[in-house]
Amino acid sequence: MKRMISLAGIVGMLLCGVVTAAEDRPLAIAIHGGAGTIEKSKMTAEREKAYRAKLEEALAKGYAILEAGGTSLAAVTTAINVLEDSPLFNAGRGAVYTYDGTHELDASIMDGRTRQAGAVAGVSRIANPIDLAQMVMEKSPFVMLAGEGAEEFARAQGMAMVENSVFDTEHRRRQLDEAKQKLDRKGGDQASVNALPVPYRMGTVGAVALDREGNIAAGTSTGGMTAKRYGRIGDSPVIGAGTFADNDSCAVSATGHGEYFIRFSVAADICARVQYQGKTVREAAETVINDVLKPVGGTGGVIVLDAQGNVALVFNTAGMYRGSRTSSQPASVAIFGE
Numbered sequence: 468m469k470r471m472i473s474l475a476g477i478v479g480m481l482l483c484g485v486v487t488a489a490e491d492r493p494l495a496i497a498i499h500g501g502a503g504t505i506e507k508s509k510m511t512a513e514r515e516k517a518y519r520a521k522l523e524e525a526l527a528k529g530y531a532i533l534e535a536g537g538t539s540l541a542a543v544t545t546a547i548n549v550l551e552d553s554p555l556f557n558a559g560r561g562a563v564y565t566y567d568g569t570h571e572l573d574a575s576i577m578d579g580r581t582r583q584a585g586a587v588a589g590v591s592r593i594a595n596p597i598d599l600a601q602m603v604m605e606k607s608p609f610v611m612l613a614g615e616g617a618e619e620f621a622r623a624q625g626m627a628m629v630e631n632s633v634f635d636t637e638h639r640r641r642q643l644d645e646a647k648q649k650l651d652r653k654g655g656d657q658a659s660v661n662a663l664p665v666p667y668r669m670g671t672v673g674a675v676a677l678d679r680e681g682n683i684a685a686g687t688s689t690g691g692m693t694a695k696r697y698g699r700i701g702d703s704p705v706i707g708a709g710t711f712a713d714n715d716s717c718a719v720s721a722t723g724h725g726e727y728f729i730r731f732s733v734a735a736d737i738c739a740r741v742q743y744q745g746k747t748v749r750e751a752a753e754t755v756i757n758d759v760l761k762p763v764g765g766t767g768g769v770i771v772l773d774a775q776g777n778v779a780l781v782f783n784t785a786g787m788y789r790g791s792r793t794s795s796q797p798a799s800v801a802i803f804g805e
Contacts, residue, residue, distance in 0.1 A: 492679050492680075494776070494793065495676065495791070496546065496676040496677070496791065496793075497674065497770040497789070498672070498673065498674045498770065498789065498790050499671070499672065499768065499769075499790075500522060501670045501787070502723055502766075503786070503787075504784065504786075505802060505803060506786065506803065507803050510802075517555060518555055519800050521550065521556075523800055525550050525674070526790045528549055529543070530542070530798070533677075533678055533679070538678050538680075538684070539677055540578055540601065542676035543674040543676050544598060546676075547672055547686050550672035551594075554638075556672050557639075557670025557689060557690045558574075559688065560636070561636060562639070563639050564693065565694065565695050566643075568643065570591060570690060571589045571591055571690075572590050572596045572634075573586075573688070573689050573700060573703045574599070574686070575611075575686065575704040576600045576684065577710050577712040577718075578604070578684055579683035579684055579685070579713050579718055580680075580682040584610050585603035586611040586612075587611070587613065588613040588700045589700060590614065590621075591631045593618065593621060599626060600686070601686075602621070602626065603617070606624060610706065613700075634690070643693060643694055670689060670693075670722070671703055673687040673703075673721070674686055675719065675771065675772040677772055681774055682774075683718040683774055684712050685718035687703045687710045687720045687721065688703065689703040701725025702721060702726075702733070707735035708729040708734055709728055711734035714774050716738035716739070716742035717748050717771050717772060719738060719769050719770070721767060722769070723765065723767010723784070727763065727766075727767075728760075728765070731755070731765065738751070751771070752771045756781050757783050761783045765783075768781055768782025768789075785803070787802075788802055
C-alpha cells in the first residue's frame with residue numbers, strides 16, 4: 468500500500484512539474500496594421516484614438532487566446548480578424564479599391580512547428596481572408612489558391628460568401644478617385660507600380676505569436692494596392708516574402724511595397740539571418756529593412772518574434788501601426804516613429 472502511495476505521489480509531483488514548466492514558458496504576440504507615411508501632424512486626435520483602440524483590442528484578444536492555453540495559430544487569426552473587421556485598416560472591410568472599383572484580397576498564414584502554410588490571393592467574396600488561408604493550409608494539399616478557385620474551395624468547405632460591396636468605404640473610394648487622377652496625369656496606365664506615390668502602394672495587417680508549447684506562427688492579410696490592375700498580387704500571400712514562420716528561427720509578418728518584399732524574400736531572409744548567422748530578431752530585421760531594402764527604394768516594415776519570446780518591430784517609414792505584449796512585457800501600441 469505504501470509503495471502504491473509513493474508511486475502515486477511521484478507521478479503527481481511529476482505531473483505538477485510538467486504543468487508548472489508549461490506555465491513558466493514565455494508567451495508573446497505582436498501585431499501591425501500597415502506602415503507608410505503616417506505622421507502625427509496629419510492625423511486628428513479622434514482618429515489616432517480610434518487606431519490605438521483597435522490595435523489594443525486586437526492585441527488583447529490575441530493574447531487572451533495564448534493565456535488560455537490556445538495555439539499561436541489561433542492567436543494570430545484572432546488578432547488579424549479584429550483588424551480585418553475594422554474599416555480603419557487595408558484588409559477585409561477596410562480594403563482599398565482596384566482600378567475597376569472592386570476589392571481583391573490576399574492573405575497567408577504559416578505554422579512554425581511544421582512549416583505548413585496556406586495562402587489565398589485575389590479573393591473578392593471572403594469576409595476574413597486569413598481564415599480561408601488557414602483552411603487552405605489545414606484542409607487542402609496546396610499552399611496557395613487564387614481568385615474564383617479559392618472561393619470555390621471556400622464554398623466546398625462551407626465558408627459563407629459575402630457581397631463585394633461589403634468592403635466599400637467612403638474614405639477608400641476617395642483614395643481611388645485621387646489615385647486615378649494621378650494616374651491619368653501620368654498617362655493612365657499602372658503597368659509600373661511606381662506610377663503612384665508610396666501611400667497608395669502600401670497597407671496590410673498581420674500578427675506573429677508564441678504559445679505555451681513553444682510554437683510560433685505568422686499571418687498577414689491585405690486589400691493590396693489602391694487602383695491595382697491586371698490581377699496584381701503583392702507580398703502578403705507569398706510565403707517567404709510577406710509571411711514566414713519556423714520554430715528554429717523566427718516568425719515574420721511584413722508590410723510595405725510588396726514588389727520589393729517579394730524580390731528580396733524579406734521574411735525568409737530575416738529568419739535565415741537569425742538561424743544561420745546567429746543574429747537576434749532585431750539585428751536581422753534592422754539589417755534587412757534598413758540596409759538591404761532602403762538603399763534600393765524598398766519601404767515598409769516587419770514584426771518579428773522568436774521562440775524565446777523576443778520581439779522586434781522595425782520599419783523604415785514615418786510610422787507603422789503596431790503593438791506587442793509578452794509574458795514579461797505589458798501591452799504596448801504605437802503608430803508614429805516614437
